[in-house]
Amino acid sequence: MRKSLLIIFYIFLCPCFSFADIDSIFYSSNNLYISHHFDQALEGYLSIVNEDENNGVLYYNIGNCYYRLNQLGYARLYYEKSKLYNPTDRDVLHNIEIIESQLIDQINQVPEFFLIRFVQNINKQFSSSQWGYLLIFVLYFNLFLFLLFLFTNLVDTRLNCLRGLLFSVPVLLCVAFFLIYSNLPAKYNDAVLVAPNAYVKTAPSESADDYFIIHEGLKFQVIDQVSNWSRISLLDGKDGWVKTVDFEVIK
The missing domain is CATH 2.30.30.40 (SH3 Domains)
Structure with a gap:
């Protein structure tokens, strides 16, 4: 019985210790960065990057360290990784612009068809997970309007529900499209x-x-x-x- 309790204790609490260690390393690396010990801060961040792969802030901090160490390639790489999770983050976009201004190679993009560019610009406003959350919200909103329309006897309320559905159903379809689009495997x-x-x-x-x-x-x-x-x-x-x-x- 005692061994069973120890096993249960180990299973449930070890992940907590692991998360605590990750947070401890992350915050100590932040302090090292503030103290201008960029190489040591970078070492700390990289030691936990495989344990927290979906952390856009961590990638951003790694990019900052590489930039301070004058390694523009790796700085750009990790800023771009951070951008995948925070596509509209001003700090990330600003730092990428700074690096682009310092590059030796200044490449002019071939103009794209305006409709493709329009869709891509909208898609960049949110990450894939954010499109998913937005879809859930709009879906529940549509469901609420539909149920209200079914169970209310007030004419004005039913008309308002119909107007709301006429607007929100196309929005639902658009959000669903961008969620699917953002999850399509990249051709390259x-x-x-x-x-x-x-x-x-x-x-x-x-x-x-x-x-x-x-x-x-x-x-x-x-x-x-x-x-x-x-x-x-x-x-x-x-x-x-x-x-x-x-x-x-x-x-």
Whole structure:
């Protein structure tokens, strides 16, 4: 009986201790960052990143450390990771803009069809989980209006419910669309160059001709992979092959 109680105690309380350790490391790393011990703060943050993979604030803090250590590639990488969870966070977006202004490579994006750009801009306003919460809220609101319409005998109330449903049902469909859209698997993976620079080749081989050179912190899409080489595409439409070890995928 005593052994059983100890096992139950271990099962239920060990996760609490684990979470307490993560919080302790996180806050001690914050204090190290405030004290300008950026390398030690970074070490602390990275030690818990695999235990708290869905923490946009943690990714943001890691990005800050890398930026202070003048590693623009990894700083951009972790800011972009943070952006996945906080797509409208002003601090994250501002820091990404700062890094982009400091990059050697200034790439002009090929103009997109306005409707695609419109949908993407709306989708970026919320993360996937936020679209899910919004869908639940709108769904319950529609259900409330529908039930009120069914069970009330007041003509004015029934008319107001109908007006509300005429407005909220299309909203429900739109939110459902963006939830599905935000969860669609990406056709290509976004990545950031973390090496100081990389020569983009015309083929996946060391002996292939150099096409152009890119530098640390540049964001691009990975569209193919052959052995230890990856084919990348830039915003301006240029593409070529780089070594896979030179970049990190944002995910």
